[in-house]
Amino acid sequence: MLSERARNCRIYARCTIQTAVSKTVLVTGAAGFIGSHTAQALLARGDTVVGLDNLNDYYDPARKQANLRELSHSLGAAHFSFVAGDIRDRELVGRLFEQHDFGVVVHLAAMAGVRASIENPYLYYDVNLNGTHTLLEAAREAHTPNFVLASTSSAYGNTSVVPFVETDAADRPLAPCSASKRAAEMLAFTLSSSLRAAGPGAALFYRLWASGSPGHDGLQGARQHVLRERGSAV
Numbered sequence: 001m002l003s004e005r006a007r008n009c010r011i012y013a014r015c016t017i018q019t020a021v022s023k024t025v026l027v028t029g030a031a032g033f034i035g036s037h038t039a040q041a042l043l044a045r046g047d048t049v050v051g052l053d054n055l056n057d058y059y060d061p062a063r064k065q066a067n068l069r070e071l072s073h074s075l076g077a078a079h080f081s082f083v084a085g086d087i088r089d090r091e092l093v094g095r096l097f098e099q100h101d102f103g104v105v106v107h108l109a110a111m112a113g114v115r116a117s118i119e120n121p122y123l124y125y126d127v128n129l130n131g132t133h134t135l136l137e138a139a140r141e142a143h144t145p146n147f148v149l150a151s152t153s154s155a156y157g158n159t160s161v162v163p164f165v166e167t168d169a170a171d172r173p174l175a176p177c178s179a180s181k182r183a184a185e186m187l188a189f190t191l192s193s194s195l196r197a198a199g200p201g202a203a204l205f206y207r208l209w210a211s212g213s214p215g216h217d218g219l220q221g222a223r224q225h226v227l228r229e230r231g232s233a234v
């Protein structure tokens with residue numbers, strides 16, 4: 001007898017496989033907690049996935065290798081390829097966009113952790129802002145129609161609006177990690193405008209919190225927030 005959760009998963013998998021049009025998707029942070037599950041779901045629905053991750057040691061890289069091993073055995077694994085590299089490497093990112101016609105970029109690679117970002121702010125701005133910028137520019141140049149960006153609920157920072165609402169300006173982040181993610185949202189907003197000008201396009205921002213990843217502070221169950229959505233489903 002299947003549990004309700006398992007039944008829902010099966011229904012979800014069936015729906016997505018039936019309704020999705022296959023695409024090639026670039027998943028950054030593919031060896032991470034959310035990235036590896038995202039890649040699995042995309043492969044299961046019939047997409048081709050290129051994963052990019054620098055396998056850094058913010059938490060034990062063995063966990064990331066284990067995620068990749070699991071991916072290599074999952075449904076649709078023949079359509080998965082992995083590139084070990086850095087989102088800040090413009091040459092590498094440019095090459096990937098030359099080699100593949102991405103229908104979607106799912107950008108999950110980031111330096112996470114509010115407390116750690118206070119100790120090492122330069123790294124956080126470099127990866128979360130400059131790395132995101134590199135990807136956004138490559139996507140713009142390649143006319144990639146959809147870009148999904150994972151942001152963070154810590155962007156709400158010192159807001160007086162509780163519970164958080166999407167219409168909050170979110171202009172009081174309290175740590176470099178949060179500020180860099182909020183700034184990345186703005187870069188993505190700008191890209192979204194040029195995507196729309198060029199035809200059907202979408203930039204989705206998700207402000208996530210507490211999913212249970214080993215790399216995040218305050219792990220308390222799963223929530224996610226669709227902040228903005230434009231254009232067609234990705």
Ligand SMILES: NC(=O)c1ccc[n+]([C@@H]2O[C@H](COP(=O)([O-])OP(=O)(O)OC[C@H]3O[C@@H](n4cnc5c(N)ncnc54)[C@H](O)[C@@H]3O)[C@@H](O)[C@H]2O)c1
Nearest residue numbers: 029032033034054056086087109110150208210211213215
């Ligand atoms: N899990 C959560 O609770 C949560 C909460 C808020 C926001 N988020 C956001 O969701 C996204 C995914 O989070 P996660 O929990 O899977 O984190 P994670 O740390 O497990 O995964 C991130 C991956 O990005 C990779 N990465 C980091 N810097 C990179 C770089 N310069 N180049 C290439 N790869 C790099 C890491 O090696 C890692 O595998 C992140 O953007 C994170 O900020 C997650």
